[in-house]
Amino acid sequence: MTECSCLTPPFNYQDFDSKDIGVDETNGRYGSVTIETCKKCGANWLRYLVEYEAFSKSGRWYRGLIWPERATVIKPETALAELESLDWYFAGGSYFDSTGFKTSGPPAADP
Numbered sequence: 001m002t003e004c005s006c007l008t009p010p011f012n013y014q015d016f017d018s019k020d021i022g023v024d025e026t027n028g029r030y031g032s033v034t035i036e037t038c039k040k041c042g043a044n045w046l047r048y049l050v051e052y053e054a055f056s057k058s059g060r061w062y063r064g065l066i067w068p069e070r071a072t073v074i075k076p077e078t079a080l081a082e083l084e085s086l087d088w089y090f091a092g093g094s095y096f097d098s099t100g101f102k103t104s105g106p107p108a109a110d111p
């Protein structure tokens with residue numbers, strides 16, 4: 001059985017329908033929060049994207065698999081806690097020098 005492309009990094013934005021949830025400005029962050037729905041399997045992914053222009057290699061994203069009912073209640077300010085509550089999620093970006101790996105625990109989002 002082959003896993004859906006939404007479970008195997010690197011990810012392609014064209015595989016997803018994206019819904020903008022808003023921006024998390026906690027602690028002066030500017031985290032962009034979106035819910036992405038896989039066009040192939042219908043899975044819902046919570047994506048958190050943050051980058052600090054003042055710091056090189058600061059770009060990072062997190063994406064965690066969530067139930068559809070969670071997708072309707074997540075707010076920008078609760079997105080990181082939602083990710084932390086999951087058994088695992090993907091992380092990647094220049095901060096990690098990675099196109100995606102599985103991890104868990106509190107996502108590092110501050111500069």
Ligand SMILES: [Zn+2]
Binds near residue numbers: 005007038039040042
């Ligand atoms: Zn999928």
